[in-house]
Amino acid sequence: MQQPCQPWVDVDRYIADRLIGDDPPFDRGHLPPHEVSPPQGALLELLARLTGARSILEIGTLAGYSTLWLARALPPDGRIVTLEASPEHADVARRNLAGLPVELIVRPALETLPTLTGPFDLVFIDADKRSNADYLRWALALSRPGTLIVADNVVRGGAVADAAGDDPRVVGVRAFFDAVAAEPRLRATAIQTVGAKGYDGFALLLVDG
Ligand code: DHB
Numbered sequence: 001m002q003q004p005c006q007p008w009v010d011v012d013r014y015i016a017d018r019l020i021g022d023d024p025p026f027d028r029g030h031l032p033p034h035e036v037s038p039p040q041g042a043l044l045e046l047l048a049r050l051t052g053a054r055s056i057l058e059i060g061t062l063a064g065y066s067t068l069w070l071a072r073a074l075p076p077d078g079r080i081v082t083l084e085a086s087p088e089h090a091d092v093a094r095r096n097l098a099g100l101p102v103e104l105i106v107r108p109a110l111e112t113l114p115t116l117t118g119p120f121d122l123v124f125i126d127a128d129k130r131s132n133a134d135y136l137r138w139a140l141a142l143s144r145p146g147t148l149i150v151a152d153n154v155v156r157g158g159a160v161a162d163a164a165g166d167d168p169r170v171v172g173v174r175a176f177f178d179a180v181a182a183e184p185r186l187r188a189t190a191i192q193t194v195g196a197k198g199y200d201g202f203a204l205l206l207v208d209g
């Protein structure tokens with residue numbers, strides 16, 4: 001995304017210092033710094049708690065940072081299924097997620113999704129952006145009325161509003177918006193964010209019958 005400006009970074013640090021307490025212990029290894037920020041991670045935990053989620057599907061594990069936050073919301077009988085295409089990413093995530101009730105499946109998500117059994121109470125879409133509309137279709141297929149679907153990186157430094165953009169990640173996010181708009185079962189919004197991760201945003205979709 002667009003590089004963060006210093007006040008966004010400072011305020012993210014302030015929020016984390018005042019409100020968030022201990023960050024889950026986490027090692028990124030040599031992977032790209034694409035994980036959510038601590039305030040965003042805490043939001044994922046809150047959303048999972050608000051929905052009373054016991055089964056969570058995450059599409060795109062990377063190093064498992066958001067998975068760690070989501071796991072904090074789980075009741076004792078809860079579970080997370082997290083999908084990661086890259087064996088290198090998965091090796092880092094496996095170490096971060098050791099001992100948690102997390103099933104990490106290492107294969108392109110579009111190959112794994114048809115094999116899963118739902119419904120999931122919460123789905124977090126945070127993988128390669130070009131497949132976002134397909135991920136949304138599978139999230140719906142694996143949902144029930146009341147499932148919350150959260151999608152990361154739907155603003156991309158503002159590029160999402162540029163219909164002429166040819167970055168395949170932006171094209172993928174715009175296809176995702178089109179699919180949401182065409183789906184009568186979803187009540188949806190998207191929120192722009194600034195912070196230590198730059199200018200981006202997330203979408204919240206409630207499956208509504
Ligand atoms: C990218 C992907 C992410 O999930 C993220 O949070 C930030 C950036 C990317 O592919 O550029």
Ligand code: MG
Pocket residue numbers: 034035036126152153
């Ligand atoms: Mg992301």
